Amino acid sequence: MNKCFANNNKEIIPLAIRYSLFLVFLFFISLHAFSKDVKEKPIKLQLKWRNQFQFAGYYAAKIKGFYKENQLNVEIKPGGNGIFPVEEVKKGNADIGIFDPGILLKNNAKQPLVVLATIMQSSGYCIISLKEKKILKPSDLIGKKILAEEGQGWTIFKAILLKEGLDTNKVQIIKRKKDSEEILDNEADAVVTYATSQPQRLTALGYQLNILRPEEYGVDFYGDVIFTTSKFAYKDIEKTNAFIKASIKGWKYALTHQKELIDYILTLPDVVKYGTTRKDLEIEAKEISKLIMPEYVEVGHTNIGRWQYMLNLYQKLGLASKNVTLKNFIYDDEELQINKWILPVVYVVFFVLIIIVSIIFINWQLRNRVRIKTKELQNEIDSRKLAENFANESRQQIELILESSNIGLWELDLITNKKTFNLQFKTILGFPNDFNFLEEDFFERIHPEDLVNVQPLFEILDSAMSLKRMISFRIEKATGEYINVLSSSKILFQNGVQSKISGVLLDIEDIKRKENEIIKVSEELMRRNNELKKFAYITSHNLRGPVVNLSSLYGMIDKESLDKENNLFIDKIGISITKLENTLNDLIEVVSQEKAENLKIAPININDCFQSVLQSIENQIIESGVSFTFNLGVKEISYPKHYFESIILNLITNAIKYRAEDRKLEVIVETFETDDFVGLKLNDNGIGIDLKKNKSKIFGLYQRFNPEIQGKGIGLFIIKSHIESLNGKIEVESELGKGSTFNIYFRKALNF
Template identity: 40%
Template sequence: MDYVHCIVLSACMRNLIQFVFTCFIIISTCFYVAAQPQERINLQLKWYHQFQFAGYYAAHIKKFYEKEGLDVHFIEGGDQKSVLREVTQGHADFGITGSDILYNYIEGSPVVVTSVIFQHSPYTFMTLKKSGIRSPLNLYKRKVMASGDQGWFLLRSLFFREGIPPDSIKLMKHSWNNQDLIDEKVDAISAYSTVEPFQLKKKGYEVYLISPRDYGLDFYGDLIFTSKRYAENNADVVEAFNRASIKGWEYALAHKEEMITYILGLPGVKERNITREHLEFEANETENLIYSNLVEIGHINTGRFQNMLDMYKELKIVPASASIDGLVFEKKEINWEKISYTIILIAVFVAALFSVIFIWNRRLVKIVNKKTKELKDEVENRKIAEEIARQNELKLKLAIKGANIGLWEWDVYTQEFTISKQWCFLLGLDFFSLPIRKNIFDFIHPQDIPILKKSLKTNFAGIRRLSMHQLRLLNSNGDEIHVLISFRVIKTEVKKGRKLYGVVVNIDNIKKQESSLLQLSEELMHSNKELKKFAYITSHNLRAPVVNIVALMSMFEKKELTENNVQIFEKLDASVTKLNDTLNDLIEIVSNSRKDLPKLDTVNFKCVFEDICRSINLEIERINPSIILDFKTQDFKYTRSYLESIFLNMLTNAIKYRDKERKLTIHISTYEDDRYVYLKVSDNGIGMDLKKNGQRLFELYQRFEPSIQGKGIGLFLVKSQVESLSGKLFVNSELGVGTTFTIAFLKEL
């Protein structure tokens, strides 16, 4: 009775303490919440009412703002209203804008970003599909309609990334009227991917979107900001507004249809011919931009703002000293001094309660553990052991059956050979009528018997314990079956007695697939050779007519043409020249790839280098670089023309991409190890950003400095030539420091 009484009394005491503590917390919380007044907040929207702002509507109608002590009022935006000006002048407390706020901040606007909602920018260039405009390069000297404060910096960065001068684009002020694109008054317009594409599709027009994200520019989209003064004076309100807004967006994305119905009832929505279908499209596209399945809503990555700033610096639209420090709102630290007295009281109260509980329970735990431990441990351990054994047995049976594995056992002394049902099924035998005594060699293909006998001899001699072989068995019809046989030899009590325990796995399908893959590989290699031959013939056949056209156009007298025809002639001349250059590049690339078995000679690094220097002597004398040579390895077996091409491209690249602020220095050295001969070429040029461009460095037609003349095929050819003879190419580069190329030539060719 004392034991039971202790347990019951302990449980009552514990429940009573928990109830008192819970009531204390609830009353304190209610008193704190009830004491907070409602804070009026004016939120300036970026545009007219649409699903773009569904999260804020949800936070309002679901009382998320109210629970945070906020009374939020929405101010509708438009094409004539500046969100930045409304917030900085105090007409609104918070605003919704895009990543262009970074430029405004650098220019001196006192703003602070509090949350990022759209992890990806919706800004894109929209063109009519029939126009054929598919990439930024197609916009060269085209009419583009965009707004200076609506994603223009992102779109301008796209032109810079693709090497298109901004002044080559005919920029027109945005009319916010899609009809201008339909009427072909402009060739492209900046648009919101969540709205305008659907509007044109509903009118029957097919459109094409040129998204900066497809070209490596991933700026932020919609974000929440406030003025610096407001954030400093109302940090608690900023945090409360963020929390409620994020909850609102989580609710809106989970209840799209409910929010669409609400938005359709807002003033002016139906008057702008916005339908449920429009809003459903916008809702789905908005969810993709928010990216909530991978990134927490509201998350800010300062590294992405830094990347945007670096791009602005490259565009030279902000000073080199510009910084993002202070742009992102920092949560205020809890002022423990204000609540220290309350914490001390609660700590003393809780400590007293837990002291009583600890002393009381310590005695009870000892009693209970002593009475129950032995019995509980015994029962639990027995159950666990039985369950593990049952599961292991079931898993083993399922594994053997599912893997199509046969088991076998052979007593060499008694010549008794037994096999499992799975083995019989594999060979098409009747398990129940199978003779007990049967030699294992009766199942093996005659040509593979020597392999097994040799392995048995080795195992009986004690050299090996576990053996595995690919053999062929003969089924009941005499057909071959490829199997993998594994066995272990065990000594028995009988003198010189041996027993073999093993498994057999059917790999017949794998062998058949292997044969099919080999045949397919040969067919693909043949097709590849034919395609190379076709490309070579086609490029050579096209070159003669193009050369003739170039010659004829050089003989043409442009003075006899009208001004309009002169412009047409110049465009035609530029197109023919571009085609001729492309054919020359193609011939060079195809010619290089057609050398199936390049001739190998003993080549001397220094001799080849001096020959190349003589071929570009004028360029070297003009630049007058400092060239330092260290040929520890002099001669090796290689294709001379390949080595000449490598030296030529390495030297000309070092000259083209030199730093004009200092004298060019080129270090060239060779060395070797047991397997490779290495050529190392280093310079102190302008260097490269390998994090940004490393993946595309050796691709065809890749150029990363638009201001420097080049074709973008040199490194492609070098990599192709090196790898065609089983070599390797490595690059290490740093902006403003220089570049080092290391080439490893395989010795045994």
Template identity: 30%
Template sequence: MDASHAFKRPSRCRPIRAVLRILFCSGLLIGSGWGQPAPVQQEKLRDFDAVTLQLPYTHQFQFAGYYAAIEKGFYAQEGLVVNLREVTRGETPIDAVTSGRAQYGVAGSELVVERLRGRPVVALAAIFQHSPYVVISDARKKIRHPLDLLGKRVMMELNQRDVEIMAMFRKLGADIGRMQVKRNSWNVDDLIEGRTDAMCAYITDKPFALKKRGVAVSILKPDQYGIDFYGDCLFTSENERQMNPARVEAFLRASLRGWRYAMEQPDEVIAMIRDKYGAQTYGLTEEDLRFEADEMRKLIMPDLIPVGQMHPERWQHIAETFVELKLASRPYTLNGFLFWSKEKEPEDRWLYWLRAALFATVLVALVVILWNLQLRRQVEKRTHQLKRQNEAIQREAEALRQAEERLKASEAKFRRIYDANIMGMFYASATGHIQEANDAFLKLLGFTREDLDNGLVESMVFSDPEWHPLQPFALNEIEERGVCTPYEKDLLCRNGTRVPTIVTAAVVGPEDKSVIAIVQDISEKRRLIEEQMKTSKLEAVGVLAGGIAHDFNNLLTPILGNLSLARNTSDNTPGMDGFLQLAEKACWRARDLTQQLLTFARGGAPVKKAAVLPDLIRDSTLFALHGSNVRAQFEIDDHLATVEADQGQLSQVLQNLVINAVHAMPQGGVIRVRAHNVDKIEHWQIPSVTGKHVCIEVADSGTGISPENLKRIFDPYFTTKAHGHGLGLATSFSIIRRHDGHIGVTSQLGKGSTFSLFLPISRNVTPKEQAEPAAPKSSGKGGRVLIMDDEADIRQLVSDILEHSGFEVEASANGAETVRLYREAKESGKPFGAVILDLTVPGGMGGAETLQALRKYDPSVKAIVCSGYSNDPIMAEYEKHHFKAAVRKPFSFDEITATVAKVMTA
């Protein structure tokens, strides 16, 4: 549009031009008077005074206003030459200004703390209306609340630079001492590479640096938790204000003018920083500077608030916050902390007021004329601004609400952890009086929540020094170190019993001297220790029992052997043979007793042989019932299968079950003993097992067993009787398991119990073999046997038995002699067909060592192991040790001759 057209718009332009003419003329008149003070001020400034502005960091958009004031000549117009001084290691802007190395500086709200501590600093302007200082972390760490930082690694300074961050932590009760504080490197690589969990940073640059690296950021802002301070305040010293007030005003005017320009022309200032202030030197790109400019605009709020505005009330609130958080103390005063620009009055007061009134009149006229023209624009702009401000307030309110909800959720979470803890916990005062306890602690001592509330717990437990969980030495240790060493303490229960516990306690915090204690029940631990002691005693008994059993078996061997020999070599009358048979049977009982003693005390692998169960079941049952008022009723299958078993151990199991049945029927009665074949095991205590087994049941009609005790009936040391050791059923369980069998029990209170044994049927014995009569005895003609035993009586007995059976026998007392005799016989052409070796020979080679020596000479040697240590592993698994058979001491005439004949003919 050209000029001619422009002057054809009369309605709006003419009044504006008229007003402008009036305003111009009035300005000349007013300026003649108001312009006079300026020269007076300039007279106080030397031509181009040189001053230094201390920056807290290196060059970046954070100081854009000062760059603009220099480059656009605003400082020069005020007669100032300003030198910008970047951060110096180990020196803060406050240090530089108060020491005189700089006249002006930039710092955060820590200014007020330093003022309250007596340092002569004066605030000139608050450039940031909100502090840019925040705590950032990798979003994957899930740090959403300051309390989430407890126990984490945090990079911060712990000095005035981090004062608002520390204020946030203290307000929320987050103990900095519980964080792993590290010196701040200001390098986001420490976050990315996991060397720290969080770090203090400026919101204007670090989040963007992480975003460029592809890292999502979680930000904690102090203003979300009620700590809303100023940021990047321009300040000077008390000395500068007193000595150069005009220079202070000039510097402030030019600086604020520069900041307004920087907010209006950010792109120009970005180019200025890039080209003249070495942004690239610090690794800053144009993209970095633009992000910083956008974020700073949110903090400066130039569209809503005049740049640099400060409110005394807000500074007062900031000071009160520091006092409440014990970062400063009362009494205090902020007099002289804030700087206010003071214009000088003209000498002629009345002329000053006249000119002021004239200027005000012109200004009002201008406002009235322009009002209608700009009303819509202002309303729309203000509405937009208010909408943005309202949205910001709503976001802050929502953030605060979410923070409160997180705090409540965190408190509820810790409360649930406290209440749900399986170990007892309680709070007590510093003097030891209980204040709170969780359900586990109350349950441990038999109290209820009502007992705690009405003081019964306090009166019974915490008022008596003897039963108090926190002993005096523990309270003293807590007072000195904050925590006590765990110690054992028996506590008094509500019913008067005692419960053994381990107690440990610590103070809640440095300010709260209350004590939190953890109480752990160690009843089971003590029981296990006692059982371990019992086990150790049993092991000692086992060692003794093994020696006794071996010696006793050696004593029985000549007795039983000679009885058997007498029955087989004499023409005895029927009466005499009966007497010999009874004596022989008593010897077998004696051997069984030694075997039971060994099994009870030490266990041992079973020496399995094909067992004829009907006789074993009857004999074991009747033996256990001897002398009692209980009789047995047998139901044994006529075609009961054969099993591979250690008859001595199996007899012990049956006797244990029968004795238990007798104890369950103190008034007498009948026990039913049943034995039959089954194709599948079906029992509630035993997993389903297929395969043929022999089932032996022992049933009584006694008192029965409760469901609670059924679960523990086979546990070691468990017993429901006033006497007894609780090992009978545990030993029986162990024996049956070593036979690859199963044992279970069913019971009903008042009706009785039934114990069931399941043993796998032997695969090596067919039903036909079971029914066939025993093979005829071998005469032994032509067979040569070598015997080794350290007992002369036993050597003589075995020699007599085998010679009576037609064998040719030689005997030796030790391994070396045995090897010599075997070698000589073989070399002479009269080799031994079998060798009987005693397992243990004091002071010489035993059976196993002697066999190794014989095998080196003759790998085909046929050896039989013989020992009174019936539970020795070699006796149970003799084939693994290259023996052809095993014979337990004592043995009968038929047993030793049949074994030798079988080995020699194999």
């Protein structure tokens, strides 16, 4: 590693010296002409939107004299509705502009554009919508109206839709007239905007929002970049370098003097007119700093490898021509010394992997404890049932038990009204055998709250009514403590007339105590389970940011500047990051299941749901050539719609994934009805599953049965979880080489 640094330093230092001497030479030659040009014609900088902290670096460079120090006279032109930076620069209305990675799609050989510097290392674009619109994922945008400015941000989300296999033509794009508040008037369902200011502004107005961010779906592009035409950039290299240097210096100053720049921005006319407050700018300043990442990346740094990744993705999704290249697209392609990042990245990856392993271990441990406690609970329940069955035995059986058991016996003579209690009865209550236990003693020792409940034991009932009574209550022992007892009574007849009420008393204090312990254990298990879900959710949610940063940092690495050994090391880091992303995504998907009682049950049209799912995977259907046959004996079902569509989607995509190569894939869908269930049968003629080997684990987590076909092994696990959470069931029939049949039974009456 040190040898690598030494070699690089030997190469870089002479190059830097030659480059510096060359710049000094050019400076003295062009100084006079440059000064004259500054006086005659200022540089016009076109912003991509109206004045706000998003452009604080350029304000700082101007008001602090950084442009002037470099012999530059810069005029800053605010943007807004109907102002498109790329068009302004191409038409000559501006010399330099601020735009986003969509510049790749605006470039052409006739009038080539050049990126001078990258200010934001991550895109600030997002799609915001009101909470009630329920736009939670890219597929929810299908059929919706989206507000977007021409070329700004929408191409990123278009890439996400295409990546997800969705038809972008089914999203209606509407040109913005005002700003994000247009969604408040129901003129549109969502708006493409900047996450640094607009969500905070609408939240402050009292609205609840949903936010879609591109990095959450694997599309992490650059944010704001400084660009110009190739002609302007290379006409006067010294002027171009001076502008880049002064702008970057302005940004560094703005990030460390946020209050001063906010004070200045508040003096700008359009800021006052728009109603932006100091608090709005303070929030925006913090968000802008996160996108620039000054603590990780030198302000203004541009990485050719990351631009190539963005171009490749655009080309793969059909948004950019295959003929487009990055030749001459980056103005100053400086070498990036990335070796200093390797060790921190390794530490972070190692730390995150430790967290993931810890989560898995804790999850396993808690599951094991749940199994043990559940078994103990079942044992206690079985014991209680045995005790209750014992108490319900006939009097003849009880009399046999009384001879060898400590069970109290009492009797009420209905003719003489005399009550008697046996020795075991007294023993249970802690009285000596010679104690004269009277009726008054019995009723006085019953807990006051239970007196009313005990009365039926001694009541004379009509012959038409049940003659057996069983009641549990609390009674005071001779020591003064209360115990739980169970007493039953039965009316005895003599010559067809009710003559006696005979009863027994059983000490159930231990059973009650264990019952309370079972309840406490159950409550503790429920609490631990909820804590586990919260822990898994919080952990997966909080890990997303670091993982995205890791992926971004990895994308910035210039592999061409590394030797073979370091490239091997970097590739291994990349593999680890990918595995970490996949594990995190699986964790999020598994822990994101809703509780059954929180689900919205409503009638849904089965055919409409199938058509919606097939439409969302139209590309896969066309590519695979699958044909469908529907025999829907039942047209409608009451079920959570998103659960039903998730089940259908997983089954169909599995059928497509595991289709046979030697025949056309055919899928037959049937619905039927039983007394308690609505059935769904889905049959395919794919490669099938060896149930003799895999039947016990077919619905397990991370179970895959064909290593030659890519997959995560969580689809059937999620299907089974959905179905069983709503008291349904799923069965599978399959034979290798012939296909598979899944039978799903949805319970008609969903009660929680």
